[in-house]
Amino acid sequence: MIKSGQLHAFHLGIDTHEEAVVYMRSDCDICRAEGFTANTRLQIHAGEKNLIATLNIVSHSVLPPDFIGFSNSAWHYLRLQHGQLVRARHAPLVNSLSALRKKIYGHELNALEINGIIHDISRRLYSDIEIASFLTACAGGRLSLAEITALTRAMVHTGNQLHWPGKDRVFDKHCVGGLPGNRTSPIVIAIASAAGLMIPKTSSRAITSPAGTADTMDVLTEVDLTLEQLQKVVTETGACLAAGGKVGLSPTDDLLIRIERALDLDSEGQLVASVLSKKVAAGSNHILIDMPVGPTAKLRNLEQADQLAELFYGVAAALQLKVRCVITDGAQTIGYGIGPNEEARDVLAVLRNSADAPPDLTERALYLAGQLLSMHSGDSDTASLQQAREILYSGQAWQQFKRICDAQGGLKEIVEAPYHSELRATSEGRLLKMDNRRLAQLAKLAGAPSSAAAGLRLRVKVGASIVPGQPLATLYADSPGELAYAREYFRQNRDLFQIGTTS
Numbered sequence: 001m002i003k004s005g006q007l008h009a010f011h012l013g014i015d016t017h018e019e020a021v022v023y024m025r026s027d028c029d030i031c032r033a034e035g036f037t038a039n040t041r042l043q044i045h046a047g048e049k050n051l052i053a054t055l056n057i058v059s060h061s062v063l064p065p066d067f068i069g070f071s072n073s074a075w076h077y078l079r080l081q082h083g084q085l086v087r088a089r090h091a092p093l094v095n096s097l098s099a100l101r102k103k104i105y106g107h108e109l110n111a112l113e114i115n116g117i118i119h120d121i122s123r124r125l126y127s128d129i130e131i132a133s134f135l136t137a138c139a140g141g142r143l144s145l146a147e148i149t150a151l152t153r154a155m156v157h158t159g160n161q162l163h164w165p166g167k168d169r170v171f172d173k174h175c176v177g178g179l180p181g182n183r184t185s186p187i188v189i190a191i192a193s194a195a196g197l198m199i200p201k202t203s204s205r206a207i208t209s210p211a212g213t214a215d216t217m218d219v220l221t222e223v224d225l226t227l228e229q230l231q232k233v234v235t236e237t238g239a240c241l242a243a244g245g246k247v248g249l250s251p252t253d254d255l256l257i258r259i260e261r262a263l264d265l266d267s268e269g270q271l272v273a274s275v276l277s278k279k280v281a282a283g284s285n286h287i288l289i290d291m292p293v294g295p296t297a298k299l300r301n302l303e304q305a306d307q308l309a310e311l312f313y314g315v316a317a318a319l320q321l322k323v324r325c326v327i328t329d330g331a332q333t334i335g336y337g338i339g340p341n342e343e344a345r346d347v348l349a350v351l352r353n354s355a356d357a358p359p360d361l362t363e364r365a366l367y368l369a370g371q372l373l374s375m376h377s378g379d380s381d382t383a384s385l386q387q388a389r390e391i392l393y394s395g396q397a398w399q400q401f402k403r404i405c406d407a408q409g410g411l412k413e414i415v416e417a418p419y420h421s422e423l424r425a426t427s428e429g430r431l432l433k434m435d436n437r438r439l440a441q442l443a444k445l446a447g448a449p450s451s452a453a454a455g456l457r458l459r460v461k462v463g464a465s466i467v468p469g470q471p472l473a474t475l476y477a478d479s480p481g482e483l484a485y486a487r488e489y490f491r492q493n494r495d496l497f498q499i500g501t502t503s
Contacts, residue, residue, distance in 0.1 A: 005069040009046070009075075009084045011232045013435075018258050019128045020053035022088070023069030023171045025060055041091040041127065044068075046078040048206060051127045054093050061434045077124065100130065105138040111150035118154035120447045122252040133261045135270065139198040143269030148311060149318045151269070155277035156487035160227055160248040162283040164198060165201060171197045171372055172284035176291050176308065177209055178298025179194070180440045181335040181458075183343040184290070186220075186401065187240055187350050187365035191391045193371045196401035200234045200282045202244040204254070204274075207261050210443035210455055214243035219344040219452050223408030233407040235467045241404055249281035250274075266298065266350050278317065278422040288321045288372050292330030299330065326371055328364065332434050336363040339448035339455015339476065341414055348414075351398045360461075364393060417476035419452035419483045424491050425470045429461050429499045438496040442475070446486035451478040466499050 007030060013022060022042060024031045036042065053074050063069050068088060070080060094118035103109055108115075114409060119135060126134070136342070141152070149214045173188050189201050203213035209431040217223045223243040225233065230247055245254060260266060279287050289312055293299045299308065309325035316323035335346040335358040349357035350365060369392075370385035377384065391397050396471070397417055405411040438454065447454030457469045459464045466472075477483035490496075 005087050005089065006085045007088060008066055009082065009086050010063055010067040010069045011070065011075045011080070011082045012062075012069040016072045018073050018255055019071070019084060020074040020077065020124055021056055021071040022053045022074060023058045023063060024088075024370055025063050025239075027060060028058050029269070031057070034090065036088075042088050043091045044074070044078065045061045045087040045089075046080055046084065048333045049078050049413055051078055052088060052094075054127055069096050075221070080257075087198065092462055092480060094125045096119055098128065099424055100137070108144055109147055109150075109151070109263075109343035113145075114147060114150040115154045115157075117152065117413050118158060118252050121255055122158040128259060131256065132263060135256060135263065135267070138269055139265055141268060143201050143267075145311065145314045147411055148272050149315050150271045151273040152277045152315055152474055153254065153318065155250045155273055156280050159251040159281055159299045161281050162200060162227075162231065162249070164200075164283050167198050169198075169286055169376070170284045171198070171225055171286045171288075171376065172201060172282065173288040173290065173372060174279070176242045176271060176275075176289065177207070177437065178294040179294070180210060180333045180338040180436055180443065181343060181346065181361070182290075182292060182364070183211070183213065183216050183337075183347055184361065184365040184368050185336065185410055186217060186347045187361075187392075187397065188369045189239050189241055189352060190397040190404070191365070191369040191388050191429055193237065193398045193404070194391050195339040195373055195376075195387065197376050198234065199239040200230065200284065202230070202249060202278060202282055204243050204244055204257055204278075204385070208264050208440075210338050210440050210448035211343050211391060212395070212449070215340040215449040215452070216343045216347065217241045218243070219340045220348070221405040225408065229408075232234075233404065235329055236407050237400070238402045239322055239400075239404055240408065242408065244278055244355075250277040250454060252428065253277060259339070267307055268311060272308070272315055276312070276321065280319060280321070283321070286375055287316070287324075288368065288375065289323060290368055291325055292328050294330030294332070294436065296438075297330030302327065306404050322375070324371060324375055324476050326368070328367070330357065330436070331459060333436060333439055333476035334358070335366060336458045337455065338432060338443040338458070339446070340452040342476070343454045343456050346413055351389060351392075351401050353393060353395070354400070362392075370421060378391055415453055419477045419480055421475045421483055421487055422471045423473045423487075425466045425472050425497070425499060426494065428467050429465075429501055431464045431466055432498045432500050433462055434495040434498070438493050442486055442489055442493075442496070445482070446475055446477045446481070447482045451482075453478055454482065460497075472497050
């Protein structure tokens with residue numbers, strides 16, 4: 001017999017991302033008695049587990065009587081079984097929301113207040129709207145160095161932390177993003193770990209770009225490793241190239257990133273906390289930060305880059321980390337591919353020393369690998385660059401990359417996109433520049449990164465001579481609708497490839 005306040009669990013199979021949502025019938029006795037209405041925040045108790053969820057009201061035909069429906073994320077978080085009895089009541093007051101309101105009004109938060117917010121987000125006590133409010137209140141340079149440091153520490157403490165006994169120096173590398181095709185990490189990690197550096201590299205999926213390192217590596221090998229699997233891979237090979245999701249390193253960051261992705265937001269303070277919290281959680285203490293600067297990159301000028309580097313150095317000093325920020329050229333897309341599949345092709349071409357390997361991706365990866373090797377050995381940048389070059393051209397990096405992929409489940413074949421179309425020039429001249437942001441948008445409209453096969457392959461680079469009808473890029477998609485959608489965007493934005501004369 002059902003006790004007062006209890007309902008049977010029903011999995012509705014609705015994907016609400018990570019937002020926890022429950023569903024009650026409009027004639028539900030508990031719903032009426034408790035005064036629940038649409039968007040009411042409820043606390044759901046299921047055995048020893050509980051969750052705060054947003055209520056949606058549904059018609060009689062959606063649920064049987066005496067049942068409560070669950071979204072996918074809520075169902076899996078509570079580990080429910082069909083028909084299991086659960087109890088629903090009004091959600092208790094979330095105390096940290098007062099600190100959130102304080103931040104919304106422009107006041108600085110102390111470490112205790114930031115810890116409270118992050119702790120409550122990690123316990124799924126915040127709705128998506130409340131998380132979005134927190135991220136927005138922190139964007140636009142509204143986090144102080146002390147707040148970013150506290151945010152980083154709080155995010156580390158919400159998840160697992162790795163330790164590597166006997167290794168006092170553990171390395172990692174991260175790019176702040178904003179430059180399509182800049183897929184240097186797999187190459188850099190292969191070179192540096194072949195030289196003996198320990199690099200437990202974990203990466204997020206793309207936030208605002210057509211591919212992240214995890215998306216690209218997912219094309220080539222298994223990246224969704226458990227904590228135990230990751231430790232085994234690193235112990236065997238000295239490195240890994242994994243996604244951060246299952247590992248549980250700074251898991252609150254994944255909740256924040258999901259909302260950032262929806263808002264197309266990537267604020268400086270949150271970026272620093274996101275990057276460094278995951279590096280600290282992975283046990284890394286020597287970190288190289290790649291900062292591309294260009295007119296259509298995330299960092300538009302040297303002033304922005306210097307400000308961001310200052311934040312990285314400030315937080316790193318407080319956390320006793322060694323960080324090296326390097327400013328790189330972000331004027332144009334790196335390599336030929338944009339999107340998981342196409343970027344994976346470029347990575348393999350460089351590692352295999354193929355004749356068609358993109359020179360700019362090769363040189364950029366070598367430069368960054370040299371910087372890591374220099375951090376490790378203390379040798380000059382010139383000597384370390386030469387060491388990186390020898391490791392790549394001798395085939396050692398390719399052998400090491402295969403070892404890592406084999407340890408993670410094996411090297412996979414790249415699947416071809418079922419639909420493609422050539423994007424052609426309509427004018428004559430020289431390619432003067434390309435718009436990184438709109439190229440990224442073009443690839444995303446084609447379906448990247450959700451579809452690994454979607455994206456672009458560039459056929460020209462800046463400086464090339466162009467004639468009418470010449471292919472500028474090949475567009476790839478999984479469906480004719482997405483292909484047509486992206487083609488229409490290109491038709492309206494042909495100037496993302498700026499063709500003209502140099503005079």
